[in-house]
Amino acid sequence: MNILGISCYFHDAAAALLQDGRLVAAAEEERFSRIKHDFGFPERAIRFCLARANVSGPDLDYVAFFEKPFIKFERILQTALATVPRSQTVFRKAMTAWMLDKLWVKNRIRDALGIDASRILFAEHHESHAASAFFCSPFDDAAILTVDGVGESATATSGQGHGTSLRLDSEIRFPHSLGLLYSAFTAFLGFEVNEGEYKVMGMAPYGVPRYQDKVWKLVEVGDDGAFALNLDYFSFHYSAERTYTSRFEDLFGPPRRPETPFFTDGSGYPSYFGPRPANYATLAADNQHYADIAASIQVVTEEILLRMVRHACTRAQTTKLCMAGGVALNSVANGRILRETPVTDLYVQPAAGDSGAALGAALFVQHQVLAQPRSFVMEHAYWGADLDQDDIRATATRSGLRHVTCGDESELIDRTVDLLTNGGVIGWAQGEFEWGPRALGHRSIIADPRRADMKDIVNTKIKFREPYRPFAPSVIEERAAEFFDLVGGSHQYPARFMLLVTPVLEQSKSRIPAVTHVDGSARLQTVVQSTNPQYHALIRAFGDASGTPVILNTSFNLRGEPIVNTPAEAFSTFARSEMDALVLDRTIIYKNSK
């Protein structure tokens, strides 16, 4: 049985293919189209999934779409009508977009894949999110919590999963949305909505949550986590341009100018920003104010989530929890869930946002609709396209640079460890690319985390990433407890998928300064030998050479670009940066000719 899941037309379009209930391929469209957060119909991702399984459109038993467009359209119409005349512009824009293609997605799928319309099924947005978490998890029974910006009309749901079925029995509806509350602050802090949320999370540790009382004026929450926004402060429900109102600005002051360099006394002034400005102190104080706001919205978001989690687990009478939706990517909140709630086992799959709902829709059809038994647990994130060997050879030859193809894995690892211990910054591409927004050692930039100056070196070499973007430690799972305070154990899946922030142990902070964030935390990746043997071997060998089985890992892309896919794209990124070496499978290309 072949079931293709599709998500698109909002942000992060994707496709995922199940064969007899097991995932065989999944990818976001941006990796192929090279348009960051590409939300268009994911034809390239679909083509990849089908080719990977060697099937064509008519071979598909079902295509599952991640939401119900007509219900969503109805919500948009109702909201627009309720907020006339303020909503005129947003209404006009929505009508155009929906009439042009969003409503006709069934026809688009039928034409693209050549299958009968009766085999195209639609799951609700939050059902897709819920299925993407629960049916990928190893749990037979679990509480389920989905939290995002908005789907059709739900913005958060909770319920439980049991075997091949799940039930969502409570929901919060638009415009009351935790995701949109966070996004309003994302916009206020000068970042792009649906893109800059992780930057708010990264900025928060530089601040003190001194404005919590003000944030609590915007949102009310009950003990059960049910919340309501005070709509006087928001305009996202009737404006296409602004997400918050002038009352919001009365409370928090003027918004931060987009693209303003971020630094505080805590972060210091990175060398790659150039010479220190004459008004450094004023700018640092300004940034501190915004960091304090970021810290405040982050803490309030965590508090609301913690209440929702406690309530969901109490109702489902379990300590196992599956989470999905964009807010489940908040790895700081995930850390607190494991530390401060009764949850003993947390499952979040790597593409917890809307792209992952493509997979969720397919799983929903497989289990909830067709009641097929479960035979799949998502143990790793490597469901994308592999590296093409001809492309590697051609890229190495065309580079005109010194390159070597290693005879075996141990030579590759020896040479790479040598580069790392000598301070090299390396583009590392291996096997299938990752599903979801995190680079997990298949399309990563790696370096030595023991050097405090490595943050600045990497930032400089890969073109000026902002200081609030922390670098992650990849650690072999069996040594994780030596460095990180992992309540709940190193086996937690969010740690495997870099979706968990934990404290770095006091005695280990000085061992890995380049991956320890300003507040002493780290967004770690535990690397498991069985699912990622080569990356595991590399980190272990680096540990043998240095005493520290941890590697600095950041995504293999330049600022504003999607993570690389092919060898040619990896080389292009390598060539436009000052990375020292590029590893493509077993071939190493050196920038320096010596």
Ligand SMILES: [Fe+2]
């Ligand atoms: Fe969503």
